[in-house]
Amino acid sequence: GEDVEQSLFLSVREGDSSVINCTYTDSSSTYLYWYKQEPGAGLQLLTYIFSNMDMKQDQRLTVLLNKKDKHLSLRIADTQTGDSAIYFCAETLGTALIFGKGTTLSVSS
Amino acid sequence: GAVVSQHPSWVICKSGTSVKIECRSLDFQATTMFWYRQFPKQSLMLMATSNEGSKATYEQGVEKDKFLINHASLTLSTLTVTSAHPEDSSFYICSARPSRNEQFFGPGTRLTVL
Numbered sequence: 001g002e003d004v005e006q007s008l009f010l011s012v013r014e015g016d017s018s019v020i021n022c023t024y025t026d027s028s029s030t031y032l033y034w035y036k037q038e039p040g041a042g043l044q045l046l047t048y049i050f051s052n053m054d055m056k057q058d059q060r061l062t063v064l065l066n067k068k069d070k071h072l073s074l075r076i077a078d079t080q081t082g083d084s085a086i087y088f089c090a091e092t093l094g095t096a097l098i099f100g101k102g103t104t105l106s107v108s109s
Numbered sequence: 110g111a112v113v114s115q116h117p118s119w120v121i122c123k124s125g126t127s128v129k130i131e132c133r134s135l136d137f138q139a140t141t142m143f144w145y146r147q148f149p150k151q152s153l154m155l156m157a158t159s160n161e162g163s164k165a166t167y168e169q170g171v172e173k174d175k176f177l178i179n180h181a182s183l184t185l186s187t188l189t190v191t192s193a194h195p196e197d198s199s200f201y202i203c204s205a206r207p208s209r210n211e212q213f214f215g216p217g218t219r220l221t222v223l
Contacts, residue, residue, distance in 0.1 A: 031210050042115075042202055043153070043214040050210070088152065096143055097204075097212060101152040 004091055004100035011106045018076040020103045022089035027070060029091040034063065034074045037086045037102070046074070046087075081107045111137050111207040115215035122193055123223055129189045130218045132159075132203030138183035139205035143212075144176075147200040159186040193222045 005023040012018045024032060030051050035043040049056045049063045049072075056063045062075040072089055084107045090097040112135040122128050132142055140161045145153040157178055158166040165178035175197075177189040186205075190197055202217040 033212070035214070040217075040219070042216040043204075045211065045213055048210060095141060095206070096155050096158060097153075098155070099152045 004089060004098055006087075006089060006100035006103045008101065009104050009106070011108065012079050014079060014081055014107055014109045016079055018074075018079045018083070018105055018107075020074045020076075020087050020089075020105065022072040022074075022100055024070050024072060024089065024091040024098075024100075026091055026093065026098075027067070029093075031092050032063075032065065032072050033090040033097065034061075034072075035088045035090060035099075037088065039085075043088065076105075079105075079107050081109055083107055111135075111205070111211070111213045113203065113205050113213050113215040115201075115203055115218050117218060118216060119219045119221075121221045121223065124194055125192055127189055127191045128193055128220060129187055130201055130203075130220075132186045132188070132205070132215055134184045134205045134207070137205070137207040139186075139207070140183060142180060142186040142203055142205045144178065144186070144188050145202045145204065145214075147202060147217075149200075153202060156188075161186075190220065193220070195222045198222045 033048040034046045060077045064073045086102040088099045088102045090099045114133045116131045142159040144156045147153045156171045159178045159180040161180045167173045180186045204214045206212045
């Protein structure tokens, strides 16, 4: 199938690290993405990783890719209340993207 | 990053009317744009791929006569929901790719059909 799977909900305390996991389906996906969506808004591209990479770090964000297991994760260091949102992982299908159902991250102070 | 805009951001219409949603790439040209639909608390579902100068490519299950797409220029794609019904109420989001490995999304248009 073409389902991208994510856990639906994650709750952390401010200052902790958050790890959001994703399992994708198409081993030929060239890029894998993480998007952030705040309530009532569109999607904000957070980061992406090329399929021949294992890890990518961008400030507080670290993306890990296990291509063998088709597993992608997003780690947010020092999570802030402003990080509360829905996080979508996406894999490429041709030129379009296939999204997971999104993980709602709730950050409490 | 590149900027994609949508207009309107929110529209309420009566059942049976048609609604046009615009998607613009503001600082880059896009030969291809994408239209997604998102139901509350759900993921984005690709509806169609809009191609400048040619017909759009629709995903399985999406009625092309109901969701008319026109990619009139390299910076503008429009989605017209024809004869809208309450079940068409949704959040419609477009996206465009300024480069091969990046895809940027518009802020979305919330359509409510009464």
